[in-house]
Amino acid sequence: MTEVVTAAQMRGIESAAIEAGAVTGAALMERAGAGVVAAILRQWPEAQSATILCGPGNNGGDGYVIARLLAERWWDVRVLGMGDAEAMPPDARANRAAWQGEVAPLTRANLEAATDTDIVVDAIFGTGLTRAPAGEVLSVLKALGDCAAPLVAVDAPSGLCLDRGIPLAREGSVPKCDLTVTFEVPKIGHFIADGPACCGALEVVDLGLSHWRGKLGADTTRLIDAVPMVPPTEGTPHILPNFRKKTGHKYDNGHALVVSGGPSKTGAARLAARAALRIGAGLVTVASPPTALAENAMQLTAIMTRRCGGAAGLSEILEDARFTALCLGPSLGVGEQTRAMVRAALGPRFVVLDADALTSFEEDPSELFEAIAAVGEPERVILTPHGGEFGRLFPDENAALDAGDISKLDAVREAAQRSGAVVLLKGADTVIASPDGRSSIHAAHCARSVPWLATAGAGDVLAGLIAGLAARSDDLHRAAADATWLHVEAARAFGPGLIAEDLPEMVPRVLRDMGV
Ligand SMILES: NC(=O)C1=CN([C@@H]2O[C@H](COP(=O)(O)OP(=O)(O)OC[C@H]3O[C@@H](n4cnc5c(N)ncnc54)[C@H](O)[C@@H]3O)[C@@H](O)[C@H]2O)[C@@H](O)CC1
Ligand SMILES: Nc1ncnc2c1ncn2[C@@H]1O[C@H](COP(=O)(O)OP(=O)(O)O)[C@@H](O)[C@H]1O
Numbered sequence: 001m002t003e004v005v006t007a008a009q010m011r012g013i014e015s016a017a018i019e020a021g022a023v024t025g026a027a028l029m030e031r032a033g034a035g036v037v038a039a040i041l042r043q044w045p046e047a048q049s050a051t052i053l054c055g056p057g058n059n060g061g062d063g064y065v066i067a068r069l070l071a072e073r074w075w076d077v078r079v080l081g082m083g084d085a086e087a088m089p090p091d092a093r094a095n096r097a098a099w100q101g102e103v104a105p106l107t108r109a110n111l112e113a114a115t116d117t118d119i120v121v122d123a124i125f126g127t128g129l130t131r132a133p134a135g136e137v138l139s140v141l142k143a144l145g146d147c148a149a150p151l152v153a154v155d156a157p158s159g160l161c162l163d164r165g166i167p168l169a170r171e172g173s174v175p176k177c178d179l180t181v182t183f184e185v186p187k188i189g190h191f192i193a194d195g196p197a198c199c200g201a202l203e204v205v206d207l208g209l210s211h212w213r214g215k216l217g218a219d220t221t222r223l224i225d226a227v228p229m230v231p232p233t234e235g236t237p238h239i240l241p242n243f244r245k246k247t248g249h250k251y252d253n254g255h256a257l258v259v260s261g262g263p264s265k266t267g268a269a270r271l272a273a274r275a276a277l278r279i280g281a282g283l284v285t286v287a288s289p290p291t292a293l294a295e296n297a298m299q300l301t302a303i304m305t306r307r308c309g310g311a312a313g314l315s316e317i318l319e320d321a322r323f324t325a326l327c328l329g330p331s332l333g334v335g336e337q338t339r340a341m342v343r344a345a346l347g348p349r350f351v352v353l354d355a356d357a358l359t360s361f362e363e364d365p366s367e368l369f370e371a372i373a374a375v376g377e378p379e380r381v382i383l384t385p386h387g388g389e390f391g392r393l394f395p396d397e398n399a400a401l402d403a404g405d406i407s408k409l410d411a412v413r414e415a416a417q418r419s420g421a422v423v424l425l426k427g428a429d430t431v432i433a434s435p436d437g438r439s440s441i442h443a444a445h446c447a448r449s450v451p452w453l454a455t456a457g458a459g460d461v462l463a464g465l466i467a468g469l470a471a472r473s474d475d476l477h478r479a480a481a482d483a484t485w486l487h488v489e490a491a492r493a494f495g496p497g498l499i500a501e502d503l504p505e506m507v508p509r510v511l512r513d514m515g516v
């Protein structure tokens, strides 16, 4: 598992290690600078010159270390420094003093005169950015966007809020970097909102602080990251076991029920059902209104169909306790009938509520949250909104998110507390939070970028994958996280041209490549 932390948590890790006497700030700064240099040399082996932009704090301190180490390799290094050397924190001041070359003031004019270089290093601000850049430094950050040379960010592209993934100031400017080298553990802002686009490729340098990282406590966020494409070995990441089917009877792998919309609104349910079966639910049934039964039956084979007349019909079907997970919402229609079906669905099984099952509660979301609370068992329900549906159910959290007052992570965390459900907010950055405090982030960026996943029906497939995994699982948050990863992996395996129908068909290949 990779955890991702806030800037404050990162400072806590560093200061705990320093206060315990395990390491000095100077040694950490040397490791950090050396790690950035190693990353630059790997990425640009031919480069021989660099312009290093150093800020007034320890991020700038890292920059002076980088300048010294590159100069020791006979690189042609120019340094532009911000602020008064005497006012810098001690380790940064020492490294600035150790730099043998000139330090020109960090101004836009000096930057523009120094961009005929192989690499530009942004060591202006990192985790200590507390206020909006303004004046000359803002002008420098804007000019960095036009820089032709590759741009390497130390810890973070300067100006980025590492908790929210947005510019610290609304009108702020964050340079788009080619590479960001961060330290010890990535920060939340590297993965959400604008963060990934500003960071470019992300590398993490080990500072040797894992012992203090382990003391972070429960409220860290998990990054849903890649699993190795090799057969399982000792220490294989958490994600793998959940994909393996249980040996035994088909019922040992759960029975998922997907509720279909009416005539000519049935495709979404079939997409979800097929995804649920492919991911390994032992059985999948589509519950269909009588008027759409023929339409569904004509297009389903391994997936079973059941006649389902509204909420009463659904309650009757669910008397069979072997249904372990249920998915409803895709193309179900918005209104009282759907609300009644949601009330009928909630109970002692996992329930995935998506699309119209969410929008139907737009007028009074508290009605949904009260129904979820009445189930009496924690973490039985997951809500899987896209941004629009999230705003309908959680207008306050959504307004704060839109205003940049809280991060996408915190908005989803608050939504989980408010609703009593696991909440998964979709997007290229997908965030999942549970009422028990757990949270996970998935970023489909860089090597995992799949813009072609923004295609009609992709969300229905995700709902089905979650239901299918949940049907044979005891942990809904984990099922949602694993399904999110697999969804993107299936899109990556297919590539451009993907339509939603292709996603379930890619699941076997992904599972096989993982060694499941
Ligand atoms: N603490 C440690 O032990 C380590 C820290 N490291 C580096 O240190 C960085 C954090 O250092 P700091 O906490 O000193 O913070 P930063 O260097 O990120 O920035 C804080 C400095 O910038 C100034 N500042 C903040 N906002 C400003 C604005 N809008 N306009 C002008 N000045 C502004 C502050 O007054 C302060 O001087 C990390 O990002 C990382 O790069 C690494 O060297 C690893 C070890
Ligand atoms: N640019 C993107 N990169 C990665 N995933 C994306 C991107 N855009 C959308 N997705 C994913 O595609 C799915 C779209 O779901 P949704 O908006 O509900 O669409 P639909 O209702 O048509 O199925 C979500 O899982 C979302 O996370």
Ligand SMILES: [K+]
Residues within 6 Å of the ligand: 059, 122, 123, 124, 125, 126, 153, 154, 155, 156, 157, 158
């Ligand atoms: K920086």
